[in-house]
Amino acid sequence: MQSLDALAREAVALAGGGSPVDEVARQMQICNACRYCETFCAVFPAMTRRLEFGAGDVHYLANLCHNCGACLHACQYAPPHEFAVNVPRAMAQVRRETYAEYAWPRAFGALYRRNGLVLALATAGGLALFLVLLLASRGTLGHAPLAGDFYAIFPHAMLGWMFGAAFLFATLALAIGAARFWRGQAPGPVSGGAVAEAARNALALTYLDGGHGDGCNEEDDAFTLARRRWHHFTFYGFLLCFAATCVATLYHYGLGRPAPYPLTSLPVLLGTLGGIGLLVGPAGLMWLNLRRHPLHGDPRQRPMDRAFTVLLFATSLTGLALLALRGTGAMALLLAIHLGTVLALFLTLPYGKFAHAVYRVAALLKYQVERRQASRLQLGSD
Ligand code: HEM
Ligand code: SF4
Ligand code: SF4
Numbered sequence: 173m174q175s176l177d178a179l180a181r182e183a184v185a186l187a188g189g190g191s192p193v194d195e196v197a198r199q200m201q202i203c204n205a206c207r208y209c210e211t212f213c214a215v216f217p218a219m220t221r222r223l224e225f226g227a228g229d230v231h232y233l234a235n236l237c238h239n240c241g242a243c244l245h246a247c248q249y250a251p252p253h254e255f256a257v258n259v260p261r262a263m264a265q266v267r268r269e270t271y272a273e274y275a276w277p278r279a280f281g282a283l284y285r286r287n288g289l290v291l292a293l294a295t296a297g298g299l300a301l302f303l304v305l306l307l308a309s310r311g312t313l314g315h316a317p318l319a320g321d322f323y324a325i326f327p328h329a330m331l332g333w334m335f336g337a338a339f340l341f342a343t344l345a346l347a348i349g350a351a352r353f354w355r356g357q358a359p360g361p362v363s364g365g366a367v368a369e370a371a372r373n374a375l376a377l378t379y380l381d382g383g384h385g386d387g388c389n390e391e392d393d394a395f396t397l398a399r400r401r402w403h404h405f406t407f408y409g410f411l412l413c414f415a416a417t418c419v420a421t422l423y424h425y426g427l428g429r430p431a432p433y434p435l436t437s438l439p440v441l442l443g444t445l446g447g448i449g450l451l452v453g454p455a456g457l458m459w460l461n462l463r464r465h466p467l468h469g470d471p472r473q474r475p476m477d478r479a480f481t482v483l484l485f486a487t488s489l490t491g492l493a494l495l496a497l498r499g500t501g502a503m504a505l506l507l508a509i510h511l512g513t514v515l516a517l518f519l520t521l522p523y524g525k526f527a528h529a530v531y532r533v534a535a536l537l538k539y540q541v542e543r544r545q546a547s548r549l550q551l552g553s554d
Contacts, residue, residue: 192265196234197225199257202249209243212383214373214539215259216243221547228356231273234266235353235528235535238379240388241468242395251467264470271527276348283523288475291483294520298512302326306508313505320432320498322507328430331511338518345522350530357534359541366540373536377403391463402456406484409449413488416443432498444495450488454481480525486513 190198200219203209210216215236222229239260249255272281283290305326306313318324373379377400380388386395420439423429433440458481461474469477490510497506520526 192262192269193227193230196230196262196266199259199262200225200230200233202255202257203243203259206249208248209246209259212242212246213238213240213379214536215263218539218542221542221549223549230266231270231353232357232535232538234263235270235531236379236539237263237267238377238388238532239264239469240380240382240399241465242382242389244465244467245389245393258467260468261470264473267528267531268470268473268476270353270531271349274349274352274531275523276345276352280345280523283520284476284527286475287473287524288479291476291479291516291520291524294516295483295486295513298514298516298519299509300512301515302508302512306504310504314501315504317499317501318503320503322431322498322503325504325507326511328424335515335518338515342518342521346527346530349522349527350534353531353534354538357538359538360545362537362541363544366537366544370533370537370540373540374533389465389468390460391465398456399460402453402460405449405453406457407453409446409451409453409488410484412442412446413450413491414446416440416446440495443491447488447492447495450484451492454485454488457481458485476525483513483517483520487517 200222203216204219204223207216207220210220213236215233218233218236225233237260241260243259244250244261247257247259249257251258268284272284275281275284303313309325315325380400380403381397382388382395384395387397388395388399390396390399416439419442420431420433423433423439424431431439435441435444458478461477461481487510490506490513494503494506494510497503
């Protein structure tokens, strides 16, 4: 094995000259000789199982990194040091490459590059579509109160086909992307234990705890659990809203009970709780994002992160406003605004920040599969 000095000299010669994958490989060679951050997260134990870092290894490690910032603040080789080691930034740059490379259809991978603009255009398009549909069906934006009867405005079958198709397309695109990523990894047999541990890591966001339970870094080297907490509100809020939609579909088709549902019914309770989570979570994440240390992550991806966060916030805000005012003459307008926002969210799910959920879960699963196998190197702690 080369000494740290020799590796670092070699790395400095290569610095800045290669692709994002080359840059992660360069930094991993330095980290693999240093290993100070070995206990911080899953990335470093996974790194110690390797001496070479090919594109597949780098894609895996990049999606395993949670951008917590701990290794940047701990690093003696971080900028302004000439070795310029900034693992969270290098990993973030590769994550976007991963999303674009495995995207389906492949040509749509380019949508990740100017994603803030893509989401803004999709939202404007969704809103325009539903406002035109509203004017075409009723000739006016306002109306006499309809006791919350959404289907007097837009027929249920039309909404079912439209949103069913958008949802199936998003699910298919994400599933094909994840399958392409997984095929390139070939991690070996997947045990039930590995699946359970990976699910726990994803649901608890284990690796946003900085390796010691105190949380991650935001604007400076202080540790905070805030990002993990706001993410939990966002993630579980999203799941509850999704559950509300599933239960409402079951009520409609299975029990023959169409909307509107009373405030104490299961779909409305799930939707209200989820909507509140999806309101406060994205607001908290945005507040942290605006204050994040300038060296964390990839500045070129901030529009993608922020646009997705705003779209989630807008989805829950318009949904809760619709619930509160569904008995008034503004219901049709609010419904059109909410449906346009949800359509934009569904259609852009596979081509923006949401992709992180799929690739991160796949990387966490590979980590749990790999750590159950004996290391070929017998060097690391894991
Ligand atoms: C279980 C799968 C998921 C995992 C493992 C995960 C993990 C993470 C991690 C580690 C971050 C911080 C680093 C980064 O900016 O990339 C993050 C950010 C974010 N996640 Fe997730 N996530 C998951 C699912 C979701 C879902 C389902 C949503 C919402 C629908 C969501 C919304 C967000 C948002 C809005 C951010 C941006 C925060 C920011 O830029 O400050 N995540 N996620
Ligand atoms: S990030 Fe820095 S301190 Fe941590 S292992 Fe790499 S070189 Fe060492
Ligand atoms: S930023 Fe955090 S999660 Fe990413 S490699 Fe560094 S310590 Fe691990």
